[in-house]
Amino acid sequence: xxxxxIAAQTAEQSAAAKDFLPLEGTDYVEFYVGNAKQAAHYxxxxxxxxxxxxxxxxxxxxxxxxxxxxxxKLTFVLTTALxxxxxxxxxxxxxxxxxKALSLRVADATQAWNETTRRGAKSYMEPKRMQxxxxxxxxxxxxxxxxxxxxxxxxxxYAGVFMPGYRAxxxxxxxxxxxxxxxxxxxxxxxxxxxxxxxxxxxEEVMGFKxxxxxxxxxxxxxxxxxxxxxxxxxxxxxxxxxxEPAEGKRKSQVEEFLDFYNGEGCQHVAMATNDIVKTVRSxxxxxxxxxxxxxxxxxxxxxxxxxxxxxxxxxxxxxILVDRDNEGYLLQLFSKPVEDRPTLFFEIxxxxxxxxxxxxxxxxxxxxIEREQEARGNI
Ligand code: FE2
Numbered sequence: 253x254x255x256x257x258i259a260a261q262t263a264e265q266s267a268a269a270k271d272f273l274p275l276e277g278t279d280y281v282e283f284y285v286g287n288a289k290q291a292a293h294y295x296x297x298x299x300x301x302x303x304x305x306x307x308x309x310x311x312x313x314x315x316x317x318x319x320x321x322x323x324x325k326l327t328f329v330l331t332t333a334l335x336x337x338x339x340x341x342x343x344x345x346x347x348x349x350x351x352k353a354l355s356l357r358v359a360d361a362t363q364a365w366n367e368t369t370r371r372g373a374k375s376y377m378e379p380k381r382m383q384x385x386x387x388x389x390x391x392x393x394x395x396x397x398x399x400x401x402x403x404x405x406x407x408x409x410y411a412g413v414f415m416p417g418y419r420a421x422x423x424x425x426x427x428x429x430x431x432x433x434x435x436x437x438x439x440x441x442x443x444x445x446x447x448x449x450x451x452x453x454x455x456e457e458v459m460g461f462k463x464x465x466x467x468x469x470x471x472x473x474x475x476x477x478x479x480x481x482x483x484x485x486x487x488x489x490x491x492x493x494x495x496x497e498p499a500e501g502k503r504k505s506q507v508e509e510f511l512d513f514y515n516g517e518g519c520q521h522v523a524m525a526t527n528d529i530v531k532t533v534r535s536x537x538x539x540x541x542x543x544x545x546x547x548x549x550x551x552x553x554x555x556x557x558x559x560x561x562x563x564x565x566x567x568x569x570x571x572x573i574l575v576d577r578d579n580e581g582y583l584l585q586l587f588s589k590p591v592e593d594r595p596t597l598f599f600e601i602x603x604x605x606x607x608x609x610x611x612x613x614x615x616x617x618x619x620x621x622i623e624r625e626q627e628a629r630g631n632i
Contacts, residue, residue: 271487272367273460275356278436278491279405280320280327281522282353284343288332291349292319294591295328298539299599300431305414306421309334313417316340320414320421325435326524327414329353343399348594351519353393353403354439356491361406365392371458376401386412394458397441397451397495398517402459428539432532437523437602438483438492438610442510444517448480448497455484455493462487469499471612479507483610494610496520506622509631513594521587523600529584530567532601537571541599542589544621545572546614557613558582562605576613581606587618595629 285291295301301321308317315338318331331352333340343352358364362379369375376393383389390406405415413420443451455461465483478499485492498507510520526532537543551569555561558577563584568575573586581604588599602611611618626632 271460273358273364273486274488275358275486275491277325277357278439279355279357279403279407280329280353281351281436281439282318282329282331282355282403283349284340284347284352285330285332285349286344288317288319288330291330291332292321295321295330296426297428298541299323299536300428300433300539301326301328302427302430303422304420305418307418311417311419318418320418323430323433326433346515347399347518348514348596349592350514350597351400351439351522353401354396354493354519355403355405358404358406359408361390361392361404364404364406365394368394368458372454373458377403382416384412384416386410386416389415391415396454397443397447398514400441400518429535431535431539432526432528433524433601434527435525437525437600437604438494439522440481440494440496440520442496442507442514442517442520444511445498447517448482448495451495452482452484455495460487461485461491461493464492465494465609467612467615469501471615479505503632504626506619506626509595509626512631514596519597521598521600523585523602526601526603529573529586529601529603530563530571532603533571533573533586534567536588536601543572544587544589544618544625546574546617546621550574550617574611574614574618576607576609576611578607578609580608583607583609583611585611585614589625595626595631 301323304322305320307313316331316333318329320327320329365379373394376395379390379392381388381390387410389410391403393401393403395401452463461484463482464485467481469478469480478501479496480499481494481496483494496507498505558575561582573584575584584603586601590596590598623632
């Protein structure tokens with residue numbers, strides 16, 4: 253090994269040493285919902301997830317029912333309370349259906365809990381060892397914005413289908429094909445007025461994240477609406493959490509509308525990656541997923557704005573797919589309408605072709621599309 257290689261290795265080792273919370277990626281996203289059986293069906297039929305595992309009274313879990321569904325590396329868990337006097341029922345009463353847990357895969361869930369609580373995180377769950385005949389899974393958790401939590405999942409000694417308490421679940425009679433959704437690209441949190449920087453500090457100090465991008469109200473404002481956003485990334489870049497807060501605009505901004513209807517801070521959108529956005533979006537649309545539409549004039553000067561791209565323009569225009577470029581490449585993206593009746597959680601479909609950013613060039617066109625929806629709801 254020459255001197256340069258040794259120096260590179262030393263730098264890598266010291267970076268790893270500094271990362272006190274090495275995250276291996278998103279393990280699963282858990283939603284608390286009013287009816288988990290039907291929500292699971294929706295994610296399977298509309299988004300192409302496959303049945304994976306079930307927990308409920310039949311598996312010894314008496315107070316709730318949970319359905320885990322999977323598509324490539326994306327795992328969603330839909331959970332509901334079985335009785336009214338239960339914290340999950342309270343969560344649904346307060347927020348409607350929404351994201352409860354952004355669960356992160358770690359090599360050591362005890363260490364993750366120790367390191368984060370030592371730095372000021374509020375504990376949600378002390379490290380808990382869960383066992384069945386398939387091995388042992390360790391889980392711990394901390395609170396983040398609103399009623400949302402991060403669970404740390406250590407599954408290196410577990411060989412079962414999902415986790416102890418669950419049994420394998422499948423229905424050969426109903427197995428919709430997948431939509432090419434691959435993994436969680438990023439999850440965005442909406443926080444209250446003047447709360448973005450405190451949460452940026454939380455992710456920096458408690459979880460060792462870095463602020464890799466910032467947008468202020470100059471970047472993200474339309475005639476009526478404004479917001480500010482900072483993108484937080486884990487030390488190794490595997491997990492990204494942009495944080496939005498509302499900014500002063502002429503009228504109620506989309507973040508305020510979310511905070512109002514979610515009854516507090518929470519997860520605004522989950523971005524799911526694909527390698528073929530045209531195929532994925534076509535498939536999602538044919539299954540009933542609804543997307544925001546920008547005016548077709550968006551495409552008139554698109555190539556002047558973003559330069560040449562591999563894709564044909566026509567299908568992008570037909571499906572309303574947005575394109576943006578940064579120094580490293582470009583990305584294609586599209587946003588769903590909210591997936592519940594409250595104007596709260598929605599999904600982003602994203603295909604990255606080198607770009608590591610989040611589509612800043614699309615914000616204005618996009619927010620104007622959101623405002624048209626807000627206006628139709630009478631919330632602007
Ligand atoms: Fe996003």
